[in-house]
Amino acid sequence: MTFVAGNLTGAAIAACLFVFGPLAGPEELESGELVILSGQDDSAGGQRQQLVTIWNDTHPRNQARIVTLPEAADGQYAEMVNRAGDGGTDIFNLDVAWTARFAAPPSGRRLIRPIDESLLAERPDQAFMTKPLATCRYADQLWALPFNTDAGLLYYRTDQGLKPPFDWSKIRAAGTKPGFKATWTGQLNSYEGLTVNFLETVWSLGGDLAVAPDGRVTLDLAKWDEAAKLLTPSRDAKPGLVLPDSVSFEETSSRSAFRDGQTMFMRNWPVAYRAMRTAEPAGKPFAFDVTRLPGDSVLGGQNLAISERTTKPRAAQALIEFLTNERSQRLLFDNGGFAATRAAVYEDEAIKQKYAYLPRLREAIDTARLRPVSPNYVTFSRVLNERVHEVLVGRSPALPRDLADQLTRALQGR
Structure with a gap:
């Protein structure tokens, strides 16, 4: 299913509600606003915000909001570390090279909490491409889910x-x-x-x-x-x-x-x-x-992680699952140009016909190298x-x- 970039209203919202789920989140999710701390969205049409708009229209008890940080990675990192201790953030949209730093900071208390794999609808190793998923793991634990990947x-x-x-x-x-x-x-x-x-x-x-x-x-x-x-x-x-x-x-x-x-x-x-x-x-x-x-290429991208200080960990994980599911990944690439983290997007015949560079992008991701993994x-x-x-x-x-x-x-x- 394809949506045009831009504001999702009227029929488009109705279509999204049909595709993405019911009007209210599961009762077991903690209620309240979910704040996502993220770098600037450079995609065509602001596709990350479009996905959050869909979530908000289907989860009235858990409205989500993106707080945007400076564009450059260094500025994003410093601001995220500064805000990690104030309890005002539920989800971090982390550069893939930062997982170890937020999971095991040299100064002590971790800044993110592990993903509860028992609650996931899909096994991550079957849902996501190998290298993007590898950036979400540190010390034998899964700390995030891959939102979008990147290769130069x-x-x-x-x-x-x-x-x-x-x-x-x-x-x-x-x-x-x-x-x-x-x-x-x-x-x-x-x-x-x-x-x-x-x-x-x-x-x-x-x-x-x-x-x-x-x-x-x-x-x-x-x-x-x-x-x-x-x-x-x-x-x-x-x-x-x-x-x-x-x-x-x-x-x-x-x-x-x-x-x-x-x-x-x-x-x-x-x-x-x-x-x-x-x-x-x-x-x-x-x-x-x-x-x-x-x-x-260096393997780039962003991963979604749950803040250690959130009071809504189940709701935060549900939002992360939504933002990284297969339909969201298709929209992120098709409408926004972000490199998807699921192989199914690269194997979709309609998308391959639409974007001739897709095989070259997939090859660049598959051959990309990870940066040193260290706090x-x-x-x-x-x-x-x-x-x-x-x-x-x-x-x-x-x-x-x-x-x-x-x-x-x-x-x-x-």
Whole structure:
């Protein structure tokens, strides 16, 4: 069943009520408002809010409300940690890399509570794709359910004679054609996005990151230096591989630069595809497509977790189940462009016919790699992206020779 993006009223609401359930939630659910703390919804039509609207029309005893936080992942993380102790949040929409931190914070009391698997309508390992579900588990417990997944894609202009697949040599060989400021852009500001972009670049060059159970990091510093050099914009005025402004870009700003014709290539998440398709520049033909990155992607996405301090844990879990069920996942992708966490969406023939890039997205997710799993991951990421950013902006000539030791101390909480 398909609904158009936009406000769900009249017949559309009636259809949703028929599909999603009765007018009142089960009696055993605690009554009261449910507050979801979440990052900004970048989907076409605000699809997360549309799903909450459906829930509210079918569960009058448990009206839900989304509280939106700053767009960048680092800002979201800090605000969620600050609000975790005030009891005003029932559900966290967490970045997939934060599960361990909220389940077992170094400072003590956990911030989320485990999912009660005995109450779930479906077995998670049968309902969800393997890698997105893996980000919901920590220390042999299930702490969340996967709301949407993510894998980086390479966006390219199809009106410039560019043909995939692309490695870095082919991207570089494309040069900078008249009218473009550079060849490629990504998310290179000093935040989580740079950690993601940099790891993907390291992997594309044959480098790696190994983390032992005790948090000790080993890496091939030569490959890491090569990745930092590749992502460093040219210091002269001539157009080069990397758009100089990329060192201050996050997801939305890099998307705007690509859409406005500043570069021929862009690394971004899948939701950018639909956002650009629905907001093409007025009077400017904009021909683009997506393919796999030069190497594996970092696995991204968001997971829904129950706040440790909620007074409505059963109602919160019921809302999480609703938001992650198969029908909701179809709507999130079909109307909003979020990558679904259930394989059934990628196998739906009607959706495959509608979105030709779906198999490429599925392949990117299936081959994506997880970031280090640790309660101290955020500190690790901050150290990594700060050291890389110093190179990209010219404050340092190279990555520090003791970078592996710095990252080890971060993961070990020292």
